Amino acid sequence: MEDEKYTPRTDLALEAQEMNVKDDPSSSDSDGVQVLEEQNDEIKVTYVTVDDDGAERIGKKAGHYITLESQAIRKQDTELQAKLSEALSTQLKKILQDTGVGPEHRGLVVGLGNHHITPDALGPWVVDDILVTSHLFALHPETVAEGYRSVSAFTPGVMGVTGIETSDMIHGIIEEVKPDFVIVIDALASRSIHRINATIQLSDTGIHPGSGVGNKRKEISKETYGIPVVSIGVPTVVDAVTITNDTIDYVLKHFGREWKEKDRPSNALSPALNPFERKTLTEADLPNEEQRKAVLGLLGELSSQDKKQLIKEVLTPLGHNLMVTPKEVDSFIKDMSSVIATGINGALHPGIDEKEAPSYTR
Numbered sequence: 476m477e478d479e480k481y482t483p484r485t486d487l488a489l490e491a492q493e494m495n496v497k498d499d500p501s502s503s504d505s506d507g508v509q510v511l512e513e514q515n516d517e518i519k520v521t522y523v524t525v526d527d528d529g530a531e532r533i534g535k536k537a538g539h540y541i542t543l544e545s546q547a548i549r550k551q552d553t554e555l556q557a558k559l560s561e562a563l564s565t566q567l568k569k570i571l572q573d574t575g576v577g578p579e580h581r582g583l584v585v586g587l588g589n590h591h592i593t594p595d596a597l598g599p600w601v602v603d604d605i606l607v608t609s610h611l612f613a614l615h616p617e618t619v620a621e622g623y624r625s626v627s628a629f630t631p632g633v634m635g636v637t638g639i640e641t642s643d644m645i646h647g648i649i650e651e652v653k654p655d656f657v658i659v660i661d662a663l664a665s666r667s668i669h670r671i672n673a674t675i676q677l678s679d680t681g682i683h684p685g686s687g688v689g690n691k692r693k694e695i696s697k698e699t700y701g702i703p704v705v706s707i708g709v710p711t712v713v714d715a716v717t718i719t720n721d722t723i724d725y726v727l728k729h730f731g732r733e734w735k736e737k738d739r740p741s742n743a744l745s746p747a748l749n750p751f752e753r754k755t756l757t758e759a760d761l762p763n764e765e766q767r768k769a770v771l772g773l774l775g776e777l778s779s780q781d782k783k784q785l786i787k788e789v790l791t792p793l794g795h796n797l798m799v800t801p802k803e804v805d806s807f808i809k810d811m812s813s814v815i816a817t818g819i820n821g822a823l824h825p826g827i828d829e830k831e832a833p834s835y836t837r
Contacts, residue, residue, distance in 0.1 A: 538680035563818030580655035604816035622826020642693035665710030731762035
């Protein structure tokens with residue numbers, strides 16, 4: 476039986492669209508997916524709108540997706556992390572407003588994932604830092620200042636630990652607490668090394684817990700619960716096929732850049748690459764087919780899709796097609812959870828002073 480065509484695992488709508496364009500260069504915004512990009516304070520913001528036609532083409536649910544890309548976590552840049560929190564808060568306010576959520580509406584924040592597995596602990600860690608106020612509104616409403624709303628939060632755990640479907644647990648809480656909207660936070664999977672712990676995706680389409688590692692559970696969405704559901708996710712893992720393929724491409728790009736630098740005339744008008752540019756390899760650095768073959772032999776002749784398929788066919792029978800996370804994942808998740816919690820607190824409670832918002836987290 477012929478192996479099924481390899482499809483990179485990704486929970487990001489932006490990546491799904493990128494793969495679609497790469498496979499079909501003739502596709503455009505008119506084909507059901509609209510993409511708009513902005514750059515601000517070292518933070519790239521991408522808006523992806525998917526209609527029903529686009530959903531069928533890229534395999535993502537119709538709706539709105541907002542992606543924030545920044546190296547704030549990887550660089551451990553606290554100033555940039557503060558800007559990222561502010562950007563997240565701004566985008567979350569916008570998406571809540573667009574879904575009909577007003578300042579008087581009560582919210583439920585749900586942290587999906589396994590608290591004991593660091594790459595999957597983002598949701599629970601975020602919930603630890605959420606400013607919860609529902610009990611104050613219920614018991615001591617006179618103590619609540621203007622600019623705050625009723626917010627509840629909980630972490631349902633994972634089915635492998637609780638034996639209970641996550642969606643059913645959330646449904647039960649909603650029936651009892653009766654929030655007007657839900658925010659779910661979860662760890663995602665990416666098809667690109669450089670987006671791991673460097674990307675935040677917001678969406679009004681809800682979420683499928685476990686989908687990034689091929690373990691789909693019941694959907695958590697407006698269609699399921701009857702109230703707006705906003706998801707916030709960060710890719711924390713990537714599969715071994717993607718890592719191997721990207722490593723091969725980085726090797727090729729390195730040689731390609733060296734060849735171009737070597738061939739650049741000494742009196743060329745274009746300046747030599749500065750140290751930062753040398754660390755940034757792009758698609759433009761890929762050598763031509765003849766040069767790729769010179770470096771990798773027969774492997775260099777394969778298309779990107781064929782190369783990934785070959786790697787999958789080699790790794791899977793050996794049991795080596797693993798889901799992988801960076802060794803610095805502990806500090807990455809800690810910082811990212813603080814960034815997201817600060818952004819959520821700022822969006823849900825306008826009364827919080829932006830300078831004081833981080834004090835509600837670790």
